[in-house]
Amino acid sequence: MPRYILKRILVAIPLLLAMSFLTFVLMQMTPGNFFDSLKLDPQISLETIARYEQLYQLDKPLFQQYLHWVKNLLKFEFGYSFFYNVPVGRLIAARAWNTFILSLASLILTWLVAIPLGIWAAVRRNSFVDRFLSLCSFAGLSLPSFFLAIILLYIASRWNLLPLGGMRSAYYDDLTWAGRITDLLRHLVIPTVVISLSSIAALQRIMRGNMLDVLRQQYILTARAKGLPEHRVIYRHALRNAVNPLITLFGYELSGLLGGAALIEIICNWPGLGSLMLTAVRAKDVYLVMSSMLMGGVLLLLGNLIADILLAWSDPRIRYD
Amino acid sequence: MTKETKLSQEGHRPAGGGISPSAFRNFRKKHAAVFCCVVLLLLYGSALFADFLSPYSYDNEDRNYSYCPPTRIYFTDDQGRITAPFVPAVQLTFDQNHQRVYQSDRGQKYPVRFFVQGDSYKLLGLIPLKVRLFGVGSPGRLHIWGADSRGRDIFSRILYGARVSLSIGLIGVLISFSIGLLVGGIAGYFGGKIDNALMRLCEMFMMVPGFYLMLALRSAVPDDFNSFQVYLSVVIILSFIGWAGLARIIRGMSISLREREYVLAARAMGLSDLTIIRRHILPHTLSYSLVAVMLSIPGYILGEAALSLIGLGIQDPVASWGNMLSDAMGIVYIQFAPWILLPGFFIFLTVISFNVIGDALRDSLDPLLRMEVKE
Amino acid sequence: MLAIQNLSIRIPDENSGRLLLDHVGFDIQKEEIFSLVGGSGSGKTTIGLAVLRLLSEALKMESGVIKFEGQDLLGFSKERMRALRGKEIGMVFQEPLHAFNPLFRVGAQIDEVLRFHTALSRKDRQERVIDLLRQVGIPDALRVECLYPHQLSGGMRQRAMIAQAIAASPKLLIADEPTSNLDVTLQAKIMDLFRKLKSELKISILLITHDLGLVKHLADKIAVLYEGKIVESGKIQEVMEHPKNDFTKLLLRTIT
Numbered sequence: 001m002p003r004y005i006l007k008r009i010l011v012a013i014p015l016l017l018a019m020s021f022l023t024f025v026l027m028q029m030t031p032g033n034f035f036d037s038l039k040l041d042p043q044i045s046l047e048t049i050a051r052y053e054q055l056y057q058l059d060k061p062l063f064q065q066y067l068h069w070v071k072n073l074l075k076f077e078f079g080y081s082f083f084y085n086v087p088v089g090r091l092i093a094a095r096a097w098n099t100f101i102l103s104l105a106s107l108i109l110t111w112l113v114a115i116p117l118g119i120w121a122a123v124r125r126n127s128f129v130d131r132f133l134s135l136c137s138f139a140g141l142s143l144p145s146f147f148l149a150i151i152l153l154y155i156a157s158r159w160n161l162l163p164l165g166g167m168r169s170a171y172y173d174d175l176t177w178a179g180r181i182t183d184l185l186r187h188l189v190i191p192t193v194v195i196s197l198s199s200i201a202a203l204q205r206i207m208r209g210n211m212l213d214v215l216r217q218q219y220i221l222t223a224r225a226k227g228l229p230e231h232r233v234i235y236r237h238a239l240r241n242a243v244n245p246l247i248t249l250f251g252y253e254l255s256g257l258l259g260g261a262a263l264i265e266i267i268c269n270w271p272g273l274g275s276l277m278l279t280a281v282r283a284k285d286v287y288l289v290m291s292s293m294l295m296g297g298v299l300l301l302l303g304n305l306i307a308d309i310l311l312a313w314s315d316p317r318i319r320y321d
Numbered sequence: 322m323t324k325e326t327k328l329s330q331e332g333h334r335p336a337g338g339g340i341s342p343s344a345f346r347n348f349r350k351k352h353a354a355v356f357c358c359v360v361l362l363l364l365y366g367s368a369l370f371a372d373f374l375s376p377y378s379y380d381n382e383d384r385n386y387s388y389c390p391p392t393r394i395y396f397t398d399d400q401g402r403i404t405a406p407f408v409p410a411v412q413l414t415f416d417q418n419h420q421r422v423y424q425s426d427r428g429q430k431y432p433v434r435f436f437v438q439g440d441s442y443k444l445l446g447l448i449p450l451k452v453r454l455f456g457v458g459s460p461g462r463l464h465i466w467g468a469d470s471r472g473r474d475i476f477s478r479i480l481y482g483a484r485v486s487l488s489i490g491l492i493g494v495l496i497s498f499s500i501g502l503l504v505g506g507i508a509g510y511f512g513g514k515i516d517n518a519l520m521r522l523c524e525m526f527m528m529v530p531g532f533y534l535m536l537a538l539r540s541a542v543p544d545d546f547n548s549f550q551v552y553l554s555v556v557i558i559l560s561f562i563g564w565a566g567l568a569r570i571i572r573g574m575s576i577s578l579r580e581r582e583y584v585l586a587a588r589a590m591g592l593s594d595l596t597i598i599r600r601h602i603l604p605h606t607l608s609y610s611l612v613a614v615m616l617s618i619p620g621y622i623l624g625e626a627a628l629s630l631i632g633l634g635i636q637d638p639v640a641s642w643g644n645m646l647s648d649a650m651g652i653v654y655i656q657f658a659p660w661i662l663l664p665g666f667f668i669f670l671t672v673i674s675f676n677v678i679g680d681a682l683r684d685s686l687d688p689l690l691r692m693e694v695k696e
Numbered sequence: 697m698l699a700i701q702n703l704s705i706r707i708p709d710e711n712s713g714r715l716l717l718d719h720v721g722f723d724i725q726k727e728e729i730f731s732l733v734g735g736s737g738s739g740k741t742t743i744g745l746a747v748l749r750l751l752s753e754a755l756k757m758e759s760g761v762i763k764f765e766g767q768d769l770l771g772f773s774k775e776r777m778r779a780l781r782g783k784e785i786g787m788v789f790q791e792p793l794h795a796f797n798p799l800f801r802v803g804a805q806i807d808e809v810l811r812f813h814t815a816l817s818r819k820d821r822q823e824r825v826i827d828l829l830r831q832v833g834i835p836d837a838l839r840v841e842c843l844y845p846h847q848l849s850g851g852m853r854q855r856a857m858i859a860q861a862i863a864a865s866p867k868l869l870i871a872d873e874p875t876s877n878l879d880v881t882l883q884a885k886i887m888d889l890f891r892k893l894k895s896e897l898k899i900s901i902l903l904i905t906h907d908l909g910l911v912k913h914l915a916d917k918i919a920v921l922y923e924g925k926i927v928e929s930g931k932i933q934e935v936m937e938h939p940k941n942d943f944t945k946l947l948l949r950t951i952t
Contacts, residue, residue: 012528012552015521015524015525015528018525019525019528023537026537026538026540026541027537027540027541033398082662083639123482138673138675138676138677138680142619142669142672142673142676143669143672143673143674144623144626144665144669146626146627146630146646147646147662147665147668150646150650150652150655150665151662151665153652154652154656157652157653157656164652187403198473223368248484259583262530262532262533262536263532263627263630263631266631267630267631267650274532274533276534276538278536278631281536281537281539281540281633282540284540289540290535292533293529293530293533293534295535296529296530296533297529297530299526299530300528300529300530
């Protein structure tokens with residue numbers, strides 16, 4: 001197992017490097033750099049700007065700049081952010097963590113809601129409940145997430161239920177430990193619901209399909225012939241087998257969430273990797289953009305890796321072959 | 322973006338096959354899908370003739386009508402007598418809370434007329450015309466769905482926005498699909514090293530978080546591009562992200578098809594590989610490809626809308642449903658001008674129509690496909 | 697002990713549907729091995745499922761009486777039926793690889809029967825599982841108990857399935873094509889096992905098969921099923937020596 005993980009990581013490294021190089025090239029394609037805006041300021045002398053450019057290697061040939069950045073990567077230095085005036089590493093760490101919290105919350109919500117709904121729909125196949133859920137799933141998949149975000153923010157503003165975006169209230173530091181958690185949860189509600197909706201819709205349909213497939217299997221007949229109570233047949237035998245193929249989905253969802261969350265982060269003002277990326281792109285903050293991309297790619301990769309590991313763990317047929 | 326690929330991940334089994342007459346029959350029976358076809362036809366038709374159907378051009382603004390509510394058309398005058406439909410003069414005032422209030426004065430009438438002279442345009446890009454389907458004479462203004470922050474007619478902008486939002490979906494998917502078809506077809510057919518190399522390339526593209534790549538690509542577009550160039554850039558960017566998924570699907574089908582008898586026969590006859598790919602393999606992927614395409618169009622529409630919403634897509638004053646929604650991002654305005662949410666509903670309508678049609682197509686082409694939910 | 701009368705089951709389709717079972721009836725006594733022989737599609741599996749009332753929803757029971765120990769099974773409530781399955785009547789299926797849940801260990805699946813039908817403690821159940829596995833002829837029961845179904849050989853899997861079916865000491869065992877996927881030597885061994893079940897554990901067996909040769913030396917009574925109808929039945933000796941029906945004669949010819 002550890003060898004398998006190592007192999008996957010080794011294969012990923014050239015891919016990540018290629019991706020970062022692509023990003024670098026893209027950033028350089030736009031004429032000008034961050035300091036152009038400074039050049040317009042008459043108070044800053046051209047010499048100062050030239051010195052800055054020298055400091056950040058912007059006067060060297062492009063390829064050298066890139067190599068310099070990669071070299072620093074190995075020292076875990078991600079470069080410097082011109083816009084925020086801090087080393088990129090620190091920024092990314094904090095923001096990545098926030099994005100992770102949001103993604104995790106969405107994942108939990110998705111699975112908590114979708115699995116029972118899927119089971120319910122399968123067990124009550126073709127009933128009113130099943131058809132209603134099917135309709136809702138369809139609508140949920142088609143509703144643009146940003147639209148839902150706007151509507152929910154509006155509703156929250158009218159009825160003063162929840163904070164309108166951001167991650168912390170202004171008075172966060174005055175709260176107790178429990179109060180802080182509540183505050184975080186309240187801020188999490190809207191972005192989490194928005195992000196989860198389409199995942200719930202999709203997962204519910206898949207779960208329903210899997211359950212129906214499993215319920216047709218021989219071992220379910222055996223379980224009933226053994227005289228097991230129906231709840232055991234459904235919740236132990238059927239469920240366990242139906243969820244199995246979804247375990248890989250879990251990992252891929254985690255990685256998919258990171259990208260999908262970006263837009264909602266921006267709309268709801270959640271201080272995560274996505275909104276950082278937007279700011280960086282707007283400001284042409286080269287190293288910040290590249291590092292964010294890299295981080296995004298790494299998180300995606302991690303998600304896929306977790307998916308594969310989980311698959312191997314959950315299905316003994318794969319494990320013992 | 323995970324959402325638009327979710328529906329296409331279900332029933333993910335390459336079956337391949339042409340479109341048979343029985344498939345048509347099956348599809349016609351699904352009333353919801355047929356209804357959605359009509360809806361889409363109406364939307365695309367309106368987009369095509371947006372100039373004629375809308376009372377105003379998309380950039381026709383009048384700040385005196387900022388956030389003006391939908392104009393009420395009266396059929397009776399202030400004495401209760403029935404008259405031809407008209408629109409009253411409207412005056413913008415502010416109440417004690419500094420909120421906008423529009424006072425209407427029924428005495429001053431502006432009759433609603435058909436085939437009026439309005440802002441000039443070129444029908445289908447060629448014929449210069451000024452006649453529009455309906456409107457009122459100035460200085461009256463007819464906003465049947467209200468106006469936005471700058472006093473631009475929402476109804477008109479939705480029609481013009483349809484042009485951008487709907488066409489990006491089609492063109493984007495066309496480009497992605499062409500690339501995907503080529504790459505996937507070649508990879509699946511040749512196998513071996515070529516397959517490996519191409520699939521690594523696909524993986525690289527799929528590994529990058531889509532939205533991040535979109536932002537990065539967008540930042541490479543120079544600031545001084547005009548709106549058409551921005552439009553092209555957005556289309557290209559969206560295609561750039563989307564082709565890898567389609568290529569993988571095509572490759573899967575290609576692999577399962579290359580072992581079929583008619584392909585082996587073609588090879589025995591000495592046909593070149595490219596001919597075989599073109600004539601034998603690709604046509605059989607048609608049916609499933611059609612489904613995959615239908616189900617990915619929403620992704621492009623949503624992608625453009627997302628970019629425009631945060632200001633990185635189609636720029637003002639050109640209308641797109643996405644950038645119209647950015648008005649609504651300042652949440653407060655929704656309360657007294659809920660009509661600014663209309664573009665969102667249209668996006669929803671379009672996306673759900675494509676999804677319904679795609680789903681129905683998949684069902685009617687091969688009922689067995691539907692039962693194979695797992696990969 | 698088991699009395700079936702007049703059982704008719706229909707598969708509904710666009711026309712009125714075809715009759716899968718046509719007024720089928722037979723009796724099974726205590727400590728008796730009763731063999732139901734028929735070709736594929738003759739409806740023999742359906743009879744087994746009908747007794748346990750596990751028929752698929754697509755099938756319609758048009759008429760029939762099924763009595764077990766004098767009680768009408770068709771009148772049982774769902775809960776009573778559930779209590780009966782596994783405890784009074786056990787069933788063994790044709791393809792043990794698919795009939796076992798692939799994600800759970802074999803021992804755990806046998807243990808389940810004990811858990812829901814007996815009041816034994818965890819430790820007692822564990823011992824009984826090992827005991828059962830030994831009884832059906834798996835000597836290294838301790839090792840096998842921890843394995844997953846796909847890790848067992850075909851013969852062992854079938855035995856484990858039988859162990860699962862008799863775990864709660866039922867009075868009747870319904871065996872649906874128990875040896876179709878095994879080779880001849882294994883078949884013989886399973887037949888020996890059935891003999892042992894009858895003589896030592898006093899379990900009656902309804903043996904459903906297409907292979908007359910298999911049950912030649914095993915069954916006490918036999919019934920031949922052809923296109924949904926019982927065309928011949930009686931003591932095994934009688935039927936084999938003096939067959940009255942053409943289909944029976946055909947079957948006999950294939951084994952001599």
